[in-house]
Amino acid sequence: xxxxxxxxxxxxxxxxxxxxxxxxxxxxxxxxxxxxxxxxxxxxxxxxxxxxxxxxxxxxxxxxxxxxxxxxxxxxxxxx
Amino acid sequence: xxxxxxxxxxxxxxxxxxxxxxxxxxxxxxxxxxxxxxxxxxxxxxxxxxxxxxxxxxxxxxxxxxxxxxxxxxxxxxxxxxxxxxxxxxxxxxxxxxxxxxxxxxxxxxxxxxxxxxxxxxxxxxxxxxxxxxxxxxxxxxxxxxxxxxxxxxxxxxxxxxxxxxxxxxxxxxxxxxxxxxxxxxxxxxxxxxxxxxxxxxxxxxxxxxxxxxxxxxxxxxxxxxxxxxxxxxxxxxxxxxxxxxxxxxxxxxxxxxxxxxxxxxxxxxxxxxxxxxxxxxxxxxxxxxxxxxxxxxxxxxxxxxxxxxxxxxxxxxxxxxxxxxxxxxxxxxxxxxxxxxxxxxxxxxxxxxx
Amino acid sequence: xxxxxxxxxxxxxxxxxxxxxxxxxxxxxxxxxxxxxxxxxxxxxxxxxxxxxxxxxxxxxxxxxxxxxxxxxxxxxxxxxxxxxxxxxxxxxxxxxxxxxxxxxxxxxxxxxxxxxxxxxxxxxxxxxxxxxxxxxxxxxxxxxxxxxxxxxxxxxxxxxxxxxxxxxxxxxxxxxxxxxxxxxxxxxxxxxxxxxxxxxxxxxxxxxxxxxxxxxxxxxxxxxxxxxxxxxxxxxxxxxxxxxxxxxxxxxxxxxxxxxxxxxxxxxxxxxxxxxxxxxxxxxxxxxxxxxxxxxxxxxxxxxxxxxxxxxxxxxxxxxxxxxxxxxxxxxxxxxxxxxxxx
Numbered sequence: 001x002x003x004x005x006x007x008x009x010x011x012x013x014x015x016x017x018x019x020x021x022x023x024x025x026x027x028x029x030x031x032x033x034x035x036x037x038x039x040x041x042x043x044x045x046x047x048x049x050x051x052x053x054x055x056x057x058x059x060x061x062x063x064x065x066x067x068x069x070x071x072x073x074x075x076x077x078x079x080x
Numbered sequence: 081x082x083x084x085x086x087x088x089x090x091x092x093x094x095x096x097x098x099x100x101x102x103x104x105x106x107x108x109x110x111x112x113x114x115x116x117x118x119x120x121x122x123x124x125x126x127x128x129x130x131x132x133x134x135x136x137x138x139x140x141x142x143x144x145x146x147x148x149x150x151x152x153x154x155x156x157x158x159x160x161x162x163x164x165x166x167x168x169x170x171x172x173x174x175x176x177x178x179x180x181x182x183x184x185x186x187x188x189x190x191x192x193x194x195x196x197x198x199x200x201x202x203x204x205x206x207x208x209x210x211x212x213x214x215x216x217x218x219x220x221x222x223x224x225x226x227x228x229x230x231x232x233x234x235x236x237x238x239x240x241x242x243x244x245x246x247x248x249x250x251x252x253x254x255x256x257x258x259x260x261x262x263x264x265x266x267x268x269x270x271x272x273x274x275x276x277x278x279x280x281x282x283x284x285x286x287x288x289x290x291x292x293x294x295x296x297x298x299x300x301x302x303x304x305x306x307x308x309x310x311x312x313x314x315x316x317x318x319x320x321x322x323x324x325x326x327x328x329x330x331x332x333x334x335x336x337x338x339x340x341x342x343x344x345x346x347x348x349x350x351x352x353x354x355x356x357x358x359x360x361x362x363x364x365x366x367x368x369x370x371x372x373x374x375x376x377x378x379x380x381x382x383x384x385x386x387x388x389x390x391x392x393x394x395x396x397x398x399x400x401x402x403x404x405x406x407x408x409x410x411x412x413x414x415x416x417x418x419x420x421x422x423x424x425x426x427x428x429x430x431x432x433x434x435x
Numbered sequence: 436x437x438x439x440x441x442x443x444x445x446x447x448x449x450x451x452x453x454x455x456x457x458x459x460x461x462x463x464x465x466x467x468x469x470x471x472x473x474x475x476x477x478x479x480x481x482x483x484x485x486x487x488x489x490x491x492x493x494x495x496x497x498x499x500x501x502x503x504x505x506x507x508x509x510x511x512x513x514x515x516x517x518x519x520x521x522x523x524x525x526x527x528x529x530x531x532x533x534x535x536x537x538x539x540x541x542x543x544x545x546x547x548x549x550x551x552x553x554x555x556x557x558x559x560x561x562x563x564x565x566x567x568x569x570x571x572x573x574x575x576x577x578x579x580x581x582x583x584x585x586x587x588x589x590x591x592x593x594x595x596x597x598x599x600x601x602x603x604x605x606x607x608x609x610x611x612x613x614x615x616x617x618x619x620x621x622x623x624x625x626x627x628x629x630x631x632x633x634x635x636x637x638x639x640x641x642x643x644x645x646x647x648x649x650x651x652x653x654x655x656x657x658x659x660x661x662x663x664x665x666x667x668x669x670x671x672x673x674x675x676x677x678x679x680x681x682x683x684x685x686x687x688x689x690x691x692x693x694x695x696x697x698x699x700x701x702x703x704x705x706x707x708x709x710x711x712x713x714x715x716x717x718x719x720x721x722x723x724x725x726x727x728x729x730x731x732x733x734x735x736x737x738x739x740x741x742x743x744x745x746x747x748x749x750x751x752x753x754x755x756x757x758x759x760x761x762x763x764x765x766x767x768x769x770x771x772x773x774x775x776x777x778x779x
Contacts, residue, residue: 003111003703004214004266006321022697023634024624029191031221032331043269043322046164046211046218047189050328051269057321062293063081085761118705120763165703294761409771429768 004045006053006062012038019044081295088298089124095305096126104130104257105304106393108247109264110137110422111292117426119294129305132393133423135246135349136264138210139166140391140416140423142239143345147172149374150237153206154180160200161185162193163208170418190222197226197234206368210239214266216357217331220338223359223366235368240357241344243267244275249352250392251283258393260286260304265296265319270335272327273317280315289317338363345376347388347414387414390423397424404428448543453573462571466545470552471535471559471566483567485532491592493528495519499584504551507621508636509712511584512554517641517712518663519588520562524643525659525715527598527650528590530562535569536585541576551582562641564588593647595654600677602657605748608724609682610717612645612731613638613739615667616695619709624698631701635694640713645734649717653727658718661711665770667743668707668755670716672769674746675753682755684744684767708770718746 007019042049197205290300344356386400407413416422624633731737
């Protein structure tokens with residue numbers, strides 16, 4: 001159950017984080033994942049990081065993660 | 081990605097051929113139901129492999145009484161209802177939250193609900209806390225914060241439930257026809273895939289945990305089909321990116337700090353022991369049922385509604401005489417049609433071809 | 436040095452600004468006209484006289500109540516002009532004139548109004564249309580969300596062009612001029628209560644330049660529509676409903692900005708249901724597809740134009756179906772009308 005998507009922590013102070021998924025940024029809390037650090041890939045659900053994400057497995061699991069490297073290399077203007 | 085998908089498809093096909101007979105796999109989780117329909121997975125599965133939707137949609141299994149309570153509180157001038165979008169169109173006997181403009185705020189996180197309470201000290205914010213173990217920790221954190229900051233105008237209507245007792249209830253019904261479970265990936269992130277071991281041991285039913293992308297669902301189904309073809313019943317997880325055997329221990333402890341398991345009433349399944357989350361005594365003042373004196377009553381189902389049987393996998397949506405007639409996504413009768421992930425709404429949206 | 440009261444008058448809109456008297460005059464003369472139509476004379480009439488060539492004219496009206504008023508890639512002013520232009524464009528007309536009616540909430544900041552009006556003027560200029568008439572009303576605090584805009588637009592129908600549901604036939608191909616979902620998702624990412632920032636920009640743009648070029652080169656195009664509210668799913672279902680034919684689209688062919696897809700995944704939205712404001716869907720005879728794509732791709736607003744599917748004869752019941760990237764099939768239904776963000 002439940003929509004959760006992988007996102008990278010780009011800012012972290014105490015348990016207040018800003019996470020980034022493909023350039024979309026929003027606030028999330030790491031209260032349930034105290035071991036999380038900046039730059040970690042985490043799974044975010046309902047405003048909370050609930051798991052660290054194994055980067056290698058992530059590429060095999062989420063279509064969008066496969067595209068991440070391609071995206072960051074070519075990212076310029078974004079509207080299609 | 082495409083190669084993995086093709087490989088999984090071949091494995092499913094081969095195992096199903098060996099099995100020959102019809103097999104029923106229950107996807108416990110509503111989000112699996114939506115993903116399966118959205119990716120058109122059923123249309124590429126062998127004919128003898130049947131997928132059934134189970135009691136994994138937190139909105140679908142929320143009983144009538146709870147919905148009526150939320151709608152009643154939404155009618156009060158001194159309350160603001162903070163809810164996830166999923167609940168807004170669920171019908172009670174006297175309408176849904178959608179018909180109470182202004183007093184209902186759609187939020188994304190329990191933290192948003194708490195913030196609403198901070199910003200509106202003259203109102204009581206009632207957080208509609210539904211969801212399985214994936215979402216329960218978020219509510220627990222908010223309750224804990226409300227407690228330590230003294231945010232007394234915050235309270236929750238706990239509709240949180242536990243998944244494993246429901247799976248147990250489905251299998252203890254002698255009429256069930258479930259051969260295996262595709263288990264919810266994000267619940268497993270919290271409780272650990274080991275938690276499903278109980279079902280495997282007691283009922284000898286394979287349980288495989290999978291995520292929600294097409295490749296995950298197909299790989300999960302492939303593992304199940306292989307097990308069934310080999311006469312095995314094992315516990316396994318294909319969601320290696322995020323699921324571990326023990327789960328998120330911090331999250332589990334957070335739940336345990338604020339909640340205790342109590343008997344719960346599930347739509348269509350009736351009362352299931354130790355299947356819902358109730359706030360512990362030290363946090364009871366944040367319990368909206370207590371605060372507003374809402375006494376539990378088993379309210380009669382909306383007439384003719386067979387959501388319960390749909391959830392239990394006993395019938396498919398078209399077998400309900402209200403389906404696609406009185407009960408449509410625009411005019412839903414029961415929660416199964418309202419929630420985007422409800423089996424009936426999903427069926428109507430993606431499968432119903434006859435007018 | 437002005438008194439604080441006078442200063443406040445200058446900073447915010449008062450109810451009197453909509454009263455039809457001195458303040459209204461000042462507002463129109465000093466703020467509205469210079470920003471939306473510099474060449475207009477000071478003659479203030481409620482109606483404009485327009486010379487139209489022989490033939491038919493096309494007439495449309497729209498209201499804009501968008502929230503937030505200012506978003507990545509535009510604001511309500513730009514949206515009002517582009518939206519009106521696009522309604523005329525996809526009807527097969529060349530837009531020539533627009534009316535602009537403002538309903539302004541008491542207390543709305545003048546500098547923000549100026550910004551919006553300036554956007555109107557800029558968008559009008561870019562799209563070769565003139566704002567020729569308008570109206571200004573004010574309402575009490577909380578009776579509007581800052582500003583509401585209503586427009587009407589007139590265009591000249593292009594000769595030999597007839598775009599109609601009735602012309603659509605099985606075998607026709609369906610083209611879109613670029614990536615979907617940007618507008619709706621860019622907007623929701625900035626709504627109050629959703630602490631969500633995105634690099635996504637609305638695709639808000641006037642399409643008449645491109646559509647006129649296309650229709651003049653290929654008047655055989657059967658039908659066009661802009662997939663605004665209800666998104667691509669809404670438009671394709673409209674076609675199916677009106678024609679009785681089915682449509683099949685290919686998920687692999689759908690152009691989607693990965694940032695938009697990630698935002699849709701996060702919120703639990705189906706990107707097919709999300710509004711677009713700089714896109715059109717064209718239904719075309721298959722013989723002309725190559726030429727149409729060529730013309731589109733030479734234009735800045737059509738670089739990512741692509742065929743997304745085709746019209747088919749309906750078998751049991753007219754449906755929009757999508758072939759998924761898995762090779763499976765699913766039905767694309769008419770959206771409810773309000774996407775609610777989900778967590779489950």
